Amino acid sequence: MKVNLKHISIFCVFVLLFSFTSCSFRFSSFDNLLRPPKLIGRYQGLQDSFESAIKDKFQLLIPENGEFQSSFVTFDFDSDSNEEALVFYTIKDSPDIAKVSYFDYQDEKWIYISSLDGLGNTIDKVVIEDVNKDGLFEIVIGWNLYSSKMNRAFVTYSIQEDNLVQT
Numbered sequence: 001m002k003v004n005l006k007h008i009s010i011f012c013v014f015v016l017l018f019s020f021t022s023c024s025f026r027f028s029s030f031d032n033l034l035r036p037p038k039l040i041g042r043y044q045g046l047q048d049s050f051e052s053a054i055k056d057k058f059q060l061l062i063p064e065n066g067e068f069q070s071s072f073v074t075f076d077f078d079s080d081s082n083e084e085a086l087v088f089y090t091i092k093d094s095p096d097i098a099k100v101s102y103f104d105y106q107d108e109k110w111i112y113i114s115s116l117d118g119l120g121n122t123i124d125k126v127v128i129e130d131v132n133k134d135g136l137f138e139i140v141i142g143w144n145l146y147s148s149k150m151n152r153a154f155v156t157y158s159i160q161e162d163n164l165v166q167t
Contacts, residue, residue, distance in 0.1 A: 039072065042108075043072065043074070045110050046074070048110075049110040049111070050101060050110075053101065054089070056091045056092065059090050061098055061123055062088070062123070063124065063126045066126055066127060066142075067127075068125075068126040068128070071087060072086075073085065073088075075128055077137050078137075078162070082104065083105045084102065084103060084105065085104075085110065086100050088100055088123050089101070096146065097118065097121065098120055098122060099118060100115065100116050100141065100164070101113075101115040102114050113164065114163055116164060116166070119143040119145065119155060120143035120145045120153065121146050124142035124144050124152050125140075126140070126142075127142075131156060136159070137159075138156050138157065138167065139156070139158070140154055140155070141154070141155055143155065
């Protein structure tokens, strides 16, 4: 009888200890537990504009290599003295297709212009360079082809008539 009482006491102590740990017994996916930090300053408006334009649930993507290692890449792509922005993400219902959205900063606010599907599901690298030496910047995006670190596709984009287009 003493052994059973001792076991029951130990069990009750463990139950009490674990119930006061403030941990939940509900398990969730890792992606649902972490959120990227919010942008601040005038870039907060970019994040707000992005979230308004993309109605679906999304997951931001970060380029794995290169100078631009943020989901939000801002640069004066068209040399008009106003920044533009690219935002990389996937839609949670179709995570196999990475997307890029293009925004222009006009009249003190970020305006959604367009979105394009990428060629993979993650981004390897973003390079901004005047590739063809015409005085305008091109955007070279290296897409990882479906989680392969060996297979990549590089695509050149440019800003034409205030829109992001594949060149």
